[in-house]
Amino acid sequence: MHLSEVLARIDGRSYAAYRELAGRFAYPEGELVVERVQADPFAPPSRVCFRLAANQAGFPAELFATASRRVALADYLARRAARAAQSLGREGRGRVVVDCGGQEVLPRNSLRVEADGAVRLRCAVELPAKGRTVLGRRALRLLEEDLRGRVAGSLRYAALPREELARWVYLADDRDFLRGELERRGWVAFVPGGAVLPRESGRSQRPMAGAVAFFPPPELAATVRLPRAGPVRGMALPRGVTLLIGGGFHGKSTLLSALERGVYDHVPDDGRELLLTDRDAVKVRAEDGRRVTRVDLSAFLAQLPGGVETADFATESASGSTSQAANILEALELGARVLLLDEDKSAGNFLVRDALMQRVVAKDQEPITPLVDRVRPLWEERGVSTVLALGGCGDYFAVADRVVLLEEYRPRDATQEARAAAAAGPARRSEASGFPAPVARVPCRRGDDPGRRVSALGPDRIRYGREEVDLSFLDQLVEPGQTRAVADILRRFDADGRRPLREVLVEFLAEVAADLDRCSPQGVPGDYALPRLYELGAAWNRLPDLAVAQLLR
Ligand code: ADP
Ligand code: MG
Numbered sequence: 077m078h079l080s081e082v083l084a085r086i087d088g089r090s091y092a093a094y095r096e097l098a099g100r101f102a103y104p105e106g107e108l109v110v111e112r113v114q115a116d117p118f119a120p121p122s123r124v125c126f127r128l129a130a131n132q133a134g135f136p137a138e139l140f141a142t143a144s145r146r147v148a149l150a151d152y153l154a155r156r157a158a159r160a161a162q163s164l165g166r167e168g169r170g171r172v173v174v175d176c177g178g179q180e181v182l183p184r185n186s187l188r189v190e191a192d193g194a195v196r197l198r199c200a201v202e203l204p205a206k207g208r209t210v211l212g213r214r215a216l217r218l219l220e221e222d223l224r225g226r227v228a229g230s231l232r233y234a235a236l237p238r239e240e241l242a243r244w245v246y247l248a249d250d251r252d253f254l255r256g257e258l259e260r261r262g263w264v265a266f267v268p269g270g271a272v273l274p275r276e277s278g279r280s281q282r283p284m285a286g287a288v289a290f291f292p293p294p295e296l297a298a299t300v301r302l303p304r305a306g307p308v309r310g311m312a313l314p315r316g317v318t319l320l321i322g323g324g325f326h327g328k329s330t331l332l333s334a335l336e337r338g339v340y341d342h343v344p345d346d347g348r349e350l351l352l353t354d355r356d357a358v359k360v361r362a363e364d365g366r367r368v369t370r371v372d373l374s375a376f377l378a379q380l381p382g383g384v385e386t387a388d389f390a391t392e393s394a395s396g397s398t399s400q401a402a403n404i405l406e407a408l409e410l411g412a413r414v415l416l417l418d419e420d421k422s423a424g425n426f427l428v429r430d431a432l433m434q435r436v437v438a439k440d441q442e443p444i445t446p447l448v449d450r451v452r453p454l455w456e457e458r459g460v461s462t463v464l465a466l467g468g469c470g471d472y473f474a475v476a477d478r479v480v481l482l483e484e485y486r487p488r489d490a491t492q493e494a495r496a497a498a499a500a501g502p503a504r505r506s507e508a509s510g511f512p513a514p515v516a517r518v519p520c521r522r523g524d525d526p527g528r529r530v531s532a533l534g535p536d537r538i539r540y541g542r543e544e545v546d547l548s549f550l551d552q553l554v555e556p557g558q559t560r561a562v563a564d565i566l567r568r569f570d571a572d573g574r575r576p577l578r579e580v581l582v583e584f585l586a587e588v589a590a591d592l593d594r595c596s597p598q599g600v601p602g603d604y605a606l607p608r609l610y611e612l613g614a615a616w617n618r619l620p621d622l623a624v625a626q627l628l629r
Pocket of ligand 2: 325328329330420
């Protein structure tokens with residue numbers, strides 16, 4: 077059956093007749109699949125797929141030879157399809173939406189490139205209506221001319237600017253190589269010379285125009301030979317404890333934010349496309365008011381006034397320091413290898429208790445062991461590195477492996493000066509030694525199942541049963557598509573009370589990484605982006621009424 081025949085038949089009938097569209101329609105250049113039809117004009121839009129077999133898409137095998145190239149190619153195609161879809165809206169031809177990202181290159185299910193070079197585009201389409209009746213001819217124009225012709229048509233290799241496409245796809249090779257170098261050479265991050273770190277504004281992740289380009293300090297500079305771009309010199313941050321210091325407004329937080337985002341890949345011309353950070357780096361903030369369920373906080377928090385134990389701690393509303401301690405311990409539980417902290421976003425009493433305070437407030441009257449006393453054993457005993465952006469707190473000089481000083485956005489190595497200052501300055505006493513092994517929680521099934529009432533409410537909020545869960549403190553949750561994926565994975569989350577949280581979440585993620593459609597039980601939405609283990613875990617950690625079977629010490 078042809079699409080035109082179905083639409084001619086249902087033209088002018090009530091909107092529900094659009095259901096007859098569900099199915100597959102073959103064209104010489106690909107197949108249009110109507111996967112889900114909206115019940116009425118005001119319901120969430122219908123989902124339509126366009127599939128091009130490898131020979132129909134026509135991409136040379138080189139362009140999809142590796143998994144990373146496929147992700148980059150798919151990302152590029154998703155953006156093209158999204159632009160073509162937007163132009164339809166502007167011309168008043170109808171509403172078609174293709175999910176595509178911001179500055180990050182991520183696996184998404186709006187557009188997939190298969191290992192054999194086949195391409196699948198999935199979009200949301202509002203099927204046209206007049207009142208509540210079917211507009212058959214307009215629907216035909218929208219699906220056949222516009223979606224098939226213009227949107228899907230923009231994806232064939234023959235229609236693409238080859239140089240731009242090659243640049244986009246082969247950047248993936250350089251990133252793969254550089255990520256391997258981070259691992260081999262023991263770096264937490266690499267920031268290439270010439271990188272543009274500041275963004276356009278707080279609301280836009282596009283590069284700032286006219287920014288001072290990054291210039292690596294000679295003491296920390298290293299050169300990598302990338303397979304495509306050739307030699308690139310940049311700042312290599314070794315593992316261990318690193319401080320980013322400098323006066324206010326000299327670019328500390330900007331550098332730290334760039335490192336946070338370096339766990340992801342970026343589009344060409346982003347300014348950070350070769351700025352890479354260990355994928356297991358986690359930003360940890362103070363998050364006054366967050367819920368904490370059964371976390372062993374004893375590394376940072378001894379018994380609280382009133383005899384509250386902290387080895388199995390829970391609260392509906394944590395303080396600044398407690399929340400930051402929980403954020404760190406939960407990240408470690410999931411396997412974080414690098415912690416990223418900004419003094420701006422941290423609790424002061426969590427970072428340090430300085431020499432004067434030590435003199436006046438007795439140690440046994442202070443339940444908090446500040447991070448400054450744990451950050452070295454965390455590295456030396458647990459192999460977890462820390463990068464801290466600091467403007468006011470020099471007590472970390474005594475525990476740092478290296479200190480990068482930013483002056484008007486230009487970094488230089490100030491390790492020796494900082495060491496000398498620490499040796500001469502007022503000494504605080506260390507208040508702890510060692511870092512206990514992180515405890516693994518074993519989740520089990522919740523008593524009441526919120527079932528279908530779990531959904532993303534926006535880029536950083538999810539609805540979970542009757543409650544809203546705030547994810548706005550997760551600086552590394554970067555796309556609404558990730559939040560949607562997180563919400564739908566949590567909706568399906570189940571555990572048998574026998575395996576540790578990390579194992580359960582890794583398994584869920586492996587399943588959806590293989591096919592993002594599996595986030596949803598119906599497998600239809602086309603607007604998921606792959607989240608990281610850490611943000612998925614962080615969302616789980618903030619849910620109400622978590623059921624934890626036991627703690628493995
Ligand atoms: P700090 O954390 O040291 O106080 P920020 O990182 O917040 O400083 O930077 C202060 C301001 O300088 C921000 O508005 C930021 O966008 C801008 N900025 C940061 N780096 C650069 C740069 N390389 N070129 C131009 N402006 C920059
Ligand atoms: Mg700052």
